[in-house]
Amino acid sequence: MTGGKRWIIPMTFVCLVLGAMLGIQVHSQQLRGATEVGRQTSALVGMLSRNELQVEQQKQEIEKLRARLAEYEREAASEKGFARLMTEELATSRIALGTVAVRGPGVVLEISDSTMRTSNDFGGADVYVIHDFDLLQIANELWCAGAEAVSLNGQRLITGSAIACSARLIEVNKVTVASPFVFQAIGDKQKLMAALNIRDGVLDRLRVLQFPVKLTPKDEIVIPPISVTPKYDFAQPVKEKKQ
């Protein structure tokens, strides 16, 4: 055969390419299968270990509280020590209540209405604007990821904060806010980023509809205090009877 050797080079080349493509495909298909089957198991294992960790932390917390209780009882005698303890408690409570500005590491999330414009036949304009429930979902996601203080367009979010829609305007703490919406959250940067970027999560959904989303980790964020301290007209603390 005259062409006995001529076919070797092209055939080798083609075989190399075909082999490589098969490699790609088999690899990615295996990973796909692994993620689908393995996801549930690994999620359950993750939950279990997290729960165990939580139990451990709770135990430590109980120890700490017991120690503090003992300390209170001891300090109760000397008024000066008791006052110092109360001041410390008050500082923590103020952060929780949102009456003091706080600083710390965290993330800044900026979102605005979608840049996509299509005819009204396809869902209308409602699809392309940020709604109160989008903001609620983000806020919820941030709290879930362990955010210690959150603000939306400068409004500190506290336990009684409502994000509500009234007459096509969004109100936070009874103050009207508009796009662009800027969330600031203090907490574990990595955790917050991961929680927001979770696959098929709220940000993914917004990105698909071409909402501009800007998420940046920051080493230092200052979150302002709540502008109006909540009043408590109805709720009264329950006095615990001393035994």
Add this chain to the structure above:
Amino acid sequence: MIGIPIAALVMGFLLVYFFLPAIPSQWADYVAIAIIAGLDAFVGAGRNWLERRFDEAIFISGFFVNMLLAALLAYFGDKLGVDLYLAVVVALGIRIFNNLGRTRALLVTARVEARRARGIAPSE
């Protein structure tokens, strides 16, 4: 001789399988289509070889161009919301089967002829 291409096939597979990160999953469909097109070119080349009209220029160009076209067609189908993917799979699948059938027929015919020739040869 035939060992070199086979070695290349295995080497290509192993190199990519073990040393390259996986591609994004949305590409997997296009790679699959391209592989089918590559297989089609391969089977066609086998048939042409047996029919003694194998040409490496046609083989090489057919291999790469068909791969690209098949993947592109599937991609445009996705963009248009039409399952052109299926059209490519069906068309290539039919061609692969046809060519394999032709190859088998050629091989069987060659064997039968060889046996007949051997059967006749001693009597002469």
